[in-house]
Amino acid sequence: MRIVIAGAGIGGLAAALSLHAAGFEDVTVHEAVPEIRPLGVGVNLLPHAVRELTELGLADRLAAIGVATAELAYFNRYGTPIWSEPRGLAAGYAWPQYSVHRGRLQLLLLEAVTERLGPHAVRTGSRITGPGDEDLLIGADGIHSAVRARLHPGEGPPPWNGLVLWRGTTYGEPFLTGRSMIMAGDGTQKFVAYPIETGGRTLINWIAERPLDGEAPDRGNWNRPADPAEIVRHFADWRFDWLDVPGVIAGAGAAYEYPMVDRDPLPRWTFGNVTLLGDAAHAMYPIGSNGASQAIIDARVLAHSLARGDLASYEEQRRPAATALQLSNRRMGPEVVMKLAHERAPGGFDDIEEIVPYAERAEIAASYKRTAGFDPASLNERPSWSVTRRFSPRPSPRPSPRPSGAHRPGASSG
Template sequence: MRITIAGAGIGGLAAALSLHAAGFDDVVVHESTPEIRPLGVGINLLPHAVRELTELGLGDRLAEIGVATAELAYFNRYGTAIWSEPRGRDAGYHWPQYSVHRGHLQMLLLSAVVERLGARAVRTGERVTGFTPESVLVNGAEATGYDLLIGADGIHSAVRAQLFPDEGPPPWNGLVLWRGTTYGPSFLTGRSMIMAGDGTQKFVAYPIARDGDRTLINWIAERPLDGDAPDRGNWNRPADLGEIGRHFADWRFDWLDVPSIIAGAEAAYEYPMVDREPLPYWSQGKVTLLGDAAHAMYPIGSNGASQAILDARVLAHALATADLAAYEQARRPATTALQLSNRRMGPEVVMRLAHERAPDGFTDIEQIVPYEERAAIAAEYKRTAGFDPVSLNERESWSVR
């Protein structure tokens, strides 16, 4: 079976590895960029994704490039705690949760693909621009025949655009995200992922690497943007650190100095918060979609890269044990529910509730958002995203040999 993958991002490379592990050896990945480099900032890999990468034999390599997240904690804009919960092995999962540099993860996956499928398995400078019933179009020309084309080419997918030519640009919700990395002091447990917000603005921070006594902190600042959104889906637009810091100038907590974290970044990037509408189908004939091409979602709940990895594993399992339809039946309803949940803020809704009920702050969160309500929100999101600890620990493996 000849399989062509459009895009050598996390989803496309995970798909190549998953297909190889399931017994498919004729796999080629076409990547539009001339050179794959470790770009971007930090992301989180949730335990369900770490399970899949571990079963692909990459567990030890992940441990070398990431920080095992111990805690997720929410605060209001004054730094007062709203909710916290253990994460990864600290929460009873059989697998860790990792905070990693996105580019380092991509290079890890690329190295594994080259090792297992050969140097010609990933071909750079080759953009998949479309397809015919017989051939994949690469750089506008007919390149090769195929038995399956997987569109893993991101939020601006050319494969998706051919399947849905009238879709238009990604819809924007009016918020802008600024992302950067800064060396700074450890905070809270030293392996905490924190989110602080007031219903209008939000700041996220978590460690992604350590260099001696220094901690590399990934951070995201979010707020409404006046005017129209530039470059929807461009993740590498440079941002003005002074402009970002102005909006968070008084966000100084006992345990984290937000203005200092922002000011200390070597660089920051901005992009509008966009996603894609859920699709009525992903597959048509010999073509299917995966990752952001199938279900781009708001960066809520740390699920973008993780869901692409799940797609890859389920697709390989379906092709080896059933058929392409089984992949879509398993993944499309699940990711549609997650896309819609993220539009409602997912588990981060606890920050909005605390702000709406106590805009000037509080001393006892139990009087504002009771424990039962907070716990229910967290548990429901885990079920929606597929990482309820009991279900994940007990689920059968998607490995096929």
């Protein structure tokens, strides 16, 4: 079975590894850029994604490049605690949670693909927009997916919600546990910080968010440069006993601007021998640390479904779950606790229990875990998606018209 993957990002590379592990030998990844470089800043891998990478034999490599997250904590804009919870092993998961530089994660996956599938398994400078002579084409080419555009023409640019994200990394002093992921906000602005390197020096990945006046430029471009000094003025008085927010922003060597965009949920991912994966299928707001994790889950479920000769089951399992998560993220997901605290006590508070009771906060956190598929008990008890292929699988997609066209130059990005 000949499988072609458009896009050598985290989802596309995870798909190649998953398919190979399931027994598929003829898998090729095509990436539009001429060279894959370690671009980007920090991402989080939640325990359900770490489980999948562990079952792919990457646990030690992942531990070597990531910081095991100890806790997630929410604060208001004055640095007053709203909610905190342990993460990873400390929360009862069988697998850790990691914060890691996106580029290093991508190169880790690329190295594993090259080792296992061969040096020519990933072809750079190669754009794919539609099906050719392969048995299956997987569109894993990101939020501006050319494959998706062929399946669902006329969508236009990603919808924007009026917020802008600024992202950067800064060497600084460790805060709280030293492995904490924090979010502070007032319902209008938000600041996120977590370490992606520890040891001699702590490299802090940070995100600053607020409404942007005017139209958003370059929707979906993570690499638009921004001036840290311009960002600082919006957070100048966000100095907490445990973190100097303007100091962290000002200390960045570089910062990047990104309008908060996503994609509308799709009624269908699969047409004949073409299907979608990751951001190409379900780009979502960067809420709840789920973008990279969900792409990895897609990859594993797709490989499991194909090994059983049932492509349709991939979409049946993944599309409703991803749609629910996309919509939850549009409602702020677990971060809604910061909005509630601000709405009920805009000037601050002394006792969060009087503002947002514990039971309400706990249910917000638990509900999101269920929606995103990383409730601890369910994840720990779920059967593995690893497979041992005992037959020659073929896809069995639902009957449908095949989209017109074949391999043509287009935009494919990882």
